[in-house]
Amino acid sequence: MNRDRPQPILSHIREIRRRATWAVLFTIGTTVASLFFYRQIFDILKRPAGDKLNPTLGGEFAQFNVTETWAAIAKVGFMVGIMAALPFILYQFVAFISPGLKPHERRWLYALIPAALLSFGLGAAFGYFVLIPPAMKFLLGFDIAVPLISISSYVNLVTMLMLVMGVIFELPLVMFLLSMLGILKPRWLAKQRKWAVILALVLGAVITPTADPVNQTLVAGPLLVMFELGLWLSKLAEWIRKRKQARKFAASQPTGT
Numbered sequence: 124m125n126r127d128r129p130q131p132i133l134s135h136i137r138e139i140r141r142r143a144t145w146a147v148l149f150t151i152g153t154t155v156a157s158l159f160f161y162r163q164i165f166d167i168l169k170r171p172a173g174d175k176l177n178p179t180l181g182g183e184f185a186q187f188n189v190t191e192t193w194a195a196i197a198k199v200g201f202m203v204g205i206m207a208a209l210p211f212i213l214y215q216f217v218a219f220i221s222p223g224l225k226p227h228e229r230r231w232l233y234a235l236i237p238a239a240l241l242s243f244g245l246g247a248a249f250g251y252f253v254l255i256p257p258a259m260k261f262l263l264g265f266d267i268a269v270p271l272i273s274i275s276s277y278v279n280l281v282t283m284l285m286l287v288m289g290v291i292f293e294l295p296l297v298m299f300l301l302s303m304l305g306i307l308k309p310r311w312l313a314k315q316r317k318w319a320v321i322l323a324l325v326l327g328a329v330i331t332p333t334a335d336p337v338n339q340t341l342v343a344g345p346l347l348v349m350f351e352l353g354l355w356l357s358k359l360a361e362w363i364r365k366r367k368q369a370r371k372f373a374a375s376q377p378t379g380t
Contacts, residue, residue: 142215149211154204161196164203165274168281171255175263177272184274195274202282209240231303239296246292246345250285254341258284258331261338287330291346298353302360309358319350 157164165184169176176182186192213236221229263270301307327343 138219142219146208146212146215150204150208152204153207154201157203157207158196158200161200164199165196168199168278171251171281172259172263172272172277173256175259175270176277177270179269179271184277185271187273191273191275195278199278199282213240235296235300239293242292242296243289246289247285249292249345250288251281254288254331254338255281255284257341258338284330288342288345291342291349294346294349295353295356298350299356299360302357303364305364307357309354309361312354312357316350320347323347323350 169182169184174182177185184192217232217236221232224232263272298307298312302309323343323346324339326346327339327341330342331338
């Protein structure tokens with residue numbers, strides 16, 4: 124197939140269906156494979172709670188209904204399967220849209236996708252190693268009740284915090300991309316710093332499961348750092364865009380004889 128020529132709409136639909144089918148099948152495969160390692164995965168998920176998780180049960184999860192454990196295993200397996208299949212899914216997406224992009228657009232796409240994966244991974248790791256342990260210590264550290272934590276409630280909390288932090292760490296790349304498109308301006312972003320601080324504190328209070336200022340700061344702090352990093356990337360994007368426009372203008376001028 125010659126990709127330099129416009130393809131009929133039916134050909135595009137067939138290609139989308141083919142690539143989507145491969146992506147779904149690959150995700151099913153990684154999900155099924157992850158289910159064979161559910162014990163190891165849950166051992167990793169339990170570590171941030173340490174010895175605070177159900178001490179009367181020897182640190183094991185509690186199960187309050189017949190299907191609760193299986194539902195938690197299926198949920199975690201599906202999430203791990205998606206994360207494992209994500210590079211392949213993104214490859215199918217890039218392979219579909221890249222023929223319609225200009226060379227410089229392809230270069231940016233090839234650079235931003237690995238950066239997005241790395242940013243999400245760093246955010247999830249931050250949530251796992253930095254945010255969740257003090258949150259668990261606070262939530263399970265009261266002496267007036269013996270913790271009896273169900274497997275579903277713990278999995279929902281841990282995965283939600285890791286997912287949210289992964290999305291937060293994507294903020295600089297989103298700001299860079301919007302600035303490259305001319306939607307965001309660095310000067311306007313710089314004027315929004317005070318509102319960014321307020322929003323970060325509000326989100327820190329909403330996202331964290333605790334009411335103490337320490338855990339709220341652990342969310343608000345990275346948000347502000349990501350905003351500042353995004354601001355600098357926005358300035359870089361504006362410089363790149365202006366430089367490109369200047370080159371186009373210079374190339375359009377008639378040359379002297």
